[in-house]
Amino acid sequence: MTGGRSLFAMPLVVVLLGGAILPLVILAVISFWSVDFDAFELVPGFGLASWREVLGSSTYPTLIGKSVLTGFATAGLTALAGYPVALSLLRLPKRWKSVALVVLMTPLYTGEIVRIYAWRLVLGTDGLVNGLLMGLHLVQAPLKFILFSPVATVLALVYDELPFMTLALWIAAERLDGRLAEAARDLGARPLTAFLRVTLPLTRTGLCAGALAVFALSAGDLQTPNFLGGPSGATALASIDNLFGTAFDWPTASALALALLFALTVSAALLAMAILRLGGAVRVRP
Template sequence: MSQPVDKIGNWLALPVVAALTALCLAPLLILFVYSFFQVDFVTILHEPTFANYAKVAGSETYRGLIARAFGSALLVVGITAIIGYPVAWFIAKRVVAAKSTFLTLLLVPLYSGDLVRIFAWRVLLGAEGAVNRSLMWLGVTDTPFGGLLFSPLATHIALTYNYLPFMVIGLWLAFESLDDAWTEAAADLGAPAVDRFRRVTLPLTLPGLIAGGLMVFVMVAGDYLTPQLLGGASGITIISAVNDLFGTAFDWPLGSAIAWTMLAILMLCFGVGALAIRRSSFISEGT
């Protein structure tokens, strides 16, 4: 009975699968192939070689930029997790009637566009910005802090702000399915608040933390606009380097190699994350 229906489903899914293959997978594969080519002034030599990957591995600049991209991503994941936990808990466990209002408020900034948000931070953090003016009015300082804007601090404040909603959504979903009886049982058994979080809440919301964390991680690692516009001298990222290699430098093969190095590391992170989610969602542990 269900077989013909299943077949129709397969046929109906076919255009989507085809579009995804053509538009997502194919360019990546082309990029992958290019990463083994060489460039000679303005022509691309179609002779396979590992030289590009060797160059990425051998260059301190590229290694440093890649490390900084993932370091930034990890840092932002950590900060958003620390801010996200109480926010997600509050929305899931304390808000009853206004839940959708809170979630909408959380997502509203995402509709306003990257540039608008980044420039809003310029207005806030600039020498004549709201933060400096408030500090001066309060008498904390006589001269405005110049180092606020165009610094790693500004970049990370904006990155945290930008991607916090994704962490909160992941954690909120985890909290929604977290039975209060579990934390009550932990209290009943004598666990103080810190242990109730460490031994019960944290492991039971871990799938949400990993899911939200992976989203934030990938997006921060791939964000070059925020560092470029707010980071000043620190604004050069591995992504902007790739951008330059494909543009002015005309070294598509090296650009492809860097892109694929990043992609491989991200896929590894996803694999580890997916495995961790599967291990911690205890449903699959059934008999």
């Protein structure tokens, strides 16, 4: 029986080795090689020049830190926006929940480039936001700093990743015993206090799952910062793409990719630990 189970696990092992472990090993090996730019050839060997360039430069660590901060900011904002939506979905009649699920996933039905250009229309000088602000006489001239800024990038990322966070919170909230929050309110707790002391701790697994998904997707997004970030749109991923392609500096690109992966993995682990350490009651409905 044990041998049979091992055979069933072999496809998963092959996928993990071929799709995850082997590419990382190849990147690690190439990161110690060098490049003959005259012949445009990789030169096998062992050297630390690429790692010194990545870790000793002020540019690459800054770009890595920027990716981490973008992931944290997007995860936090999607959690703030996702909780009210997820808790509201709980109150829907059962027959409407499937409709709500389809509506929730609607942003994912269009391509990323389509969504990005839609945001450029909304945030542009002649877009919806500036038109509304000028119509309300809050500004005298269109605001040019909204588009092609970190604000536009994070706003678009929050919109893109919100379905993942909301869905994770919704699934976790479905397992809640609603009587716990009602009991907290009956005992005099304000709605915010009841949420922080009861609902939040009881849905921390969903929050953790959603935060990790949003963090990974937003920190690893290449197109959104490129099209909406303007001068601030430079990212570690864009540098990796340029080093692998135009610059033909595969060793430095490999070292930067591994450094970025390490930073994101450590940051995601710290984020998960912080969320799972949220205190409070842990009882859920069977």
